[in-house]
Amino acid sequence: MLVHTDYLWFNTKKRQEFVRITDDVQRIVEASGVTDGMVLISASHITAGVYVNDWESGLINDFQEWLEKLAPSGLDYAHHQTGEDNADAHLKRTLMGHQVMLPITGGALDLGPWEQVFYAEFDGKRRKRVVVKVMGE
Amino acid sequence: MLVHTDYLWFNTKKRQEFVRITDDVQRIVEASGVTDGMVLISASHITAGVYVNDWESGLINDFQEWLEKLAPSGLDYAHHQTGEDNADAHLKRTLMGHQVMLPITGGALDLGPWEQVFYAEFDGKRRKRVVVKVMGE
Amino acid sequence: MLVHTDYLWFNTKKRQEFVRITDDVQRIVEASGVTDGMVLISASHITAGVYVNDWESGLINDFQEWLEKLAPSGLDYAHHQTGEDNADAHLKRTLMGHQVMLPITGGALDLGPWEQVFYAEFDGKRRKRVVVKVMGE
Numbered sequence: 001m002l003v004h005t006d007y008l009w010f011n012t013k014k015r016q017e018f019v020r021i022t023d024d025v026q027r028i029v030e031a032s033g034v035t036d037g038m039v040l041i042s043a044s045h046i047t048a049g050v051y052v053n054d055w056e057s058g059l060i061n062d063f064q065e066w067l068e069k070l071a072p073s074g075l076d077y078a079h080h081q082t083g084e085d086n087a088d089a090h091l092k093r094t095l096m097g098h099q100v101m102l103p104i105t106g107g108a109l110d111l112g113p114w115e116q117v118f119y120a121e122f123d124g125k126r127r128k129r130v131v132v133k134v135m136g137e
Numbered sequence: 138m139l140v141h142t143d144y145l146w147f148n149t150k151k152r153q154e155f156v157r158i159t160d161d162v163q164r165i166v167e168a169s170g171v172t173d174g175m176v177l178i179s180a181s182h183i184t185a186g187v188y189v190n191d192w193e194s195g196l197i198n199d200f201q202e203w204l205e206k207l208a209p210s211g212l213d214y215a216h217h218q219t220g221e222d223n224a225d226a227h228l229k230r231t232l233m234g235h236q237v238m239l240p241i242t243g244g245a246l247d248l249g250p251w252e253q254v255f256y257a258e259f260d261g262k263r264r265k266r267v268v269v270k271v272m273g274e
Numbered sequence: 275m276l277v278h279t280d281y282l283w284f285n286t287k288k289r290q291e292f293v294r295i296t297d298d299v300q301r302i303v304e305a306s307g308v309t310d311g312m313v314l315i316s317a318s319h320i321t322a323g324v325y326v327n328d329w330e331s332g333l334i335n336d337f338q339e340w341l342e343k344l345a346p347s348g349l350d351y352a353h354h355q356t357g358e359d360n361a362d363a364h365l366k367r368t369l370m371g372h373q374v375m376l377p378i379t380g381g382a383l384d385l386g387p388w389e390q391v392f393y394a395e396f397d398g399k400r401r402k403r404v405v406v407k408v409m410g411e
Contacts, residue, residue, distance in 0.1 A: 001138045001275045005310070005379055037272065040377060044384075044386030045386050046327045046328050046389060054227060058217075058219060059216040059224060062215050062228070063227075063231075077333075078332035079328075081332055082332060094369070100236065105142055110270075112183070112265075133311075133377040133384075135409070174407075189320065194352075195356060196351075200364075200368075203345065233368065238316070240407040249403070251319070252320060273277055274275055
C-alpha cells in the first residue's frame with residue numbers, strides 16, 4: 001500500500017478566480033507510484049473550493065453569476081461583525097464543494113470525457129493551499 | 138490491500154431522472170472481496186450527480202422542483218453560446234453533489250436506516266457512466 | 275494497511291444545531307494507529323450533514339439563515355404527504371454536504387489554519403449517528 005502527500009499553492013490576482021488543476025493532480029499521482037487507487041484533493045482554506053466540471057469559459061462565467069445570486073456579497077452578514085468581509089466566500093465554497101476524490105486506474109486519473117478539476121478561489125490575493133493525498137497500490 | 142473497479146452505465150428515457158443504485162453498489166462491493174474499507178461512487182459525466190438520501194417519491198419530486206427553482210433551465214446562460222442547452226444541468230448536479238464515499242463494514246455497505254444511493258441524471262437520453270472504486274481489505 | 279471504524283452519536287436539544295466534532299475525530303484517528311491516510315466522516319441519517327468550515331458563531335448564524343432562505347421550512351412539500359414534516363431538512367443537508375474526507379499526515383488531521391469539522395443537525399431531538407472510518411498505514 002502506498003500513501004503519498006503533496007500540496008498545491010495558489011495566490012490569485014483576483015478575489016475570485018477558478019484555476020484548472022487537472023494536470024497538477026495527474027503529475028502528483030504519477031510521482032506517487034500509485035497505479036490503482038484514489039486521490040483526495042481538498043482545499044485547506046475555508047473560503048476556497050475544489051470541484052469537477054467543464055473547462056469552458058462561458059460555463060465558468062455562469063457558475064460565478066449563479067453563485068453571486070445564491071450567496072451574494074455585500075450583505076450585512078453576522079460574520080462581518082468580527083471585522084471580516086468574506087461571509088459570502090464561505091457560502092459560495094460550500095455550494096461548489098471543497099474537495100473531490102478522483103479514482104486512479106492504470107496509473108492515470110480515471111475521468112470521464114469532459115471532467116476537469118478546478119480550484120475555486122473566493123477570497124484570493126493571498127497564499128493558500130490545497131492538499132493532495134494519493135492512496136492505493 | 139484490495140482495490141477493485143467497476144462501472145455502472147445509464148441511458149435514461151427522460152432528460153432528468155433519479156435512479157436508485159444501492160443494490161448495484163452492494164453487488165460490486167461483494168465482488169471486490171473487500172469486507173472493511175470504502176467505496177467511491179462518482180459520476181463520470183459533468184451533467185449528472187450521485188447522492189445519498191431517502192427513497193420516497195414525494196421527496197424526489199421535492200428535490201427536482203427545488204433544483205429547478207435554484208438552478209432554472211431555459212435561461213440565457215453564457216454556456217449556451219457554444220451550442221449547448223444544458224447549463225442548468227451543470228448547476229443542478231453541483232447542488233446535489235457528483236460523488237459519495239460509502240463505508241464498508243463486515244462485508245456490507247455501512248448505511249443508516251434510510252440511506253439510499255442515487256444516480257441523478259440531468260441531461261439524459263444518452264449513454265453515461267458512473268465509476269465505482271472499492272478499497273480496503 | 276489499517277482500517278478502523280467508530281461512530282459518533284448525537285441527540286441534540288434543538289431541531290437544528292451545529293456541533294463541532296474536530297476533537298472527537300482526532301481522538302478516533304489516534305486510536306486507529308493510522309499516521310498517514312484518510313478519514314471519512316459521514317452522517318448516517320438523511321436529515322443531517324457533516325461539513326468543514328469556520329468555528330465562529332456569527333458565521334454559523336449566517337449559514338443557518340442562508341439555508342432557511344434557500345431551503346425554507348413550512349412549505350407544502352410532497353414529502354409531507356407521508357406524514358413527515360422535515361423535507362426542508364433533507365434539502366438543507368444536501369446544501370451543506372453529508373460527508374467529508376480528511377487527510378491524515380504525521381498522525382494528525384492535516385487541516386488548514388481555520389478548518390473545523392461540524393455535525394449539522396436539521397431534524398434533531400432524537401438519537402442519530404455519524405460513521406468515522408479511518409484508512410491508511
